Amino acid sequence: MRAEALHRADLQGHQKFAQPLEVLSRLQDVSVFDVAGQDNTRWRAVSVLIHGNEPSGFYAMCRYWHSAVIPAVNLRFIVASVSAAKTAKWFSQRYIEGERDLNRCFALDDNQADTLRAQRIVKAIREVTPECVVDLHNTSGQGPAFAVALQKDLATRKLAGLWSDYLIHTGLRLGSLMEQEFDCPTLTIECGGSDDAKSHQIAYQGICRLAISETLDECAFPAQVLSHPMRVELRPGMSLSYANQRQHLTDVCILQQVTQYNYDGVEQGDLLGWINGADLSVFRVRDEMGNDLHLDLFTLDNNQVRFNQSLHIFMATTSVKAATEDCLFYCVKK
Ligand SMILES: [Zn+2]
Incomplete structure (x- = not known):
């Protein structure tokens, strides 16, 4: 199944479309948006709304579109759990009632809807062979932003440093997106509390830094590693x-x-x-x-x-x- 990529040009015809709720109202699960970069041979992938009640990454993505800043390389945004986000009070449900937590389904291979959704996300990322993968989340309680990764090399620490001072280097396996093999630095970013405007700002600033960096080596502040969670x-x-x-x-x-x-x-x-x-x-x-x-x-x-x-x-x-x-x-x- 090929990911259906929409382009920012498609969105600009809709005056209201840059408003996050208007955007969300038009989307389906696993919507993929590509933004053309100055170097259109390279890609970076950002996933948002794996959890329907964690909107900072989604808000940041919409705000980035509105800024009309052309990224250094192509960006692929993947909006994952749209149905969950639109269930009941919007952005209140982590996942759809009766399904499983999507970020625990990436290591499964059954034919259930949540597993198939996870597989579509992985496929949408792999088909552009990105030079990094960032999965943006929120915590349910208030707290500072931090990154989580299976790697702790300098490239991963520099990528984490675009959002956070800390990188938790983990060997805990939960079946999450960041545990999948993409052959490039791969992170989860917890941007802070889901109802905290500061978290939305952190998500946005990180996306902007990622977008304008010619290379992933540019970050001057690699995150500090905390091991063995x-x-x-x-x-x-x-x-x-x-x-x-x-x-x-x-x-x-x-x-x-x-x-x-x-x-x-x-x-x-x-x-x-x-x-x-x-x-x-x-x-x-x-x-x-x-x-x-x-x-x-x-x-x-x-x-x-x-x-x-x-x-x-x-x-x-x-x-x-x-x-x-x-x-x-x-x-x-x-
Ligand atoms: Zn989450």
Whole structure:
């Protein structure tokens, strides 16, 4: 199946079309837009809206079109989960009810709609043999931007540096787009909270920097690498709340201000929350080797769960839905 590429010239005939909601109203899942560059022999690929409730990349793409800046090389934008983004209140659904998280479907080969959508995205990227692939996301909680990649070479760090100061070098495999083999620097960028105007600005500035760079070697500020992330999940079936004091109606209660840890990190002894019971196995802490490190990461003191070491924290959220369906947060040892 060949990706149907629209060109910016097609859009400019529509006065309103540069408005993000108007654009979205006209799109279908996995819409592909190509912008011709000054050097039209090279390509860079940017995917947005893999998750329907993470609009910063999409807003930034529309704003970039509006700027009419001609990129140094061809850009291919892929707008992935349009249906999810247009379900219920727009930009409120990560994926369509009854489907799976699209960014967990890239390693699958069944014939389900979400897997086929993932395959169309990969095909649209591979058919232009890009010199980099960037997948723009938001976090559900507030926090600074960061990049995630399987590589940590200088080219990947420089690409990450267009958006962020930090690159998390991960060996965790989830079935995401960035885990696919494109034979070029490939990143996920988490631009910050999905309802934060600063996140939209970060996404836009990064796209502009990417667009005007003659070569990917130009970034003067390679991102700092943080290695060996751990993924902290709630064990399936556990109930969760967020509050500033212990809650007796849920198995686990996480501190309401947990998203502040996205900015500051935590020190040994800092409070995460409370559990009802004496068993820290309500948490599952997965490292890159598949070990469960919950006993290394946390201590329990009178129902209070405290951190057992100093950590950088990423993607902590106060959304019960996001935390239970995906994870509580990621962390890296300081
Ligand atoms: Zn996402």
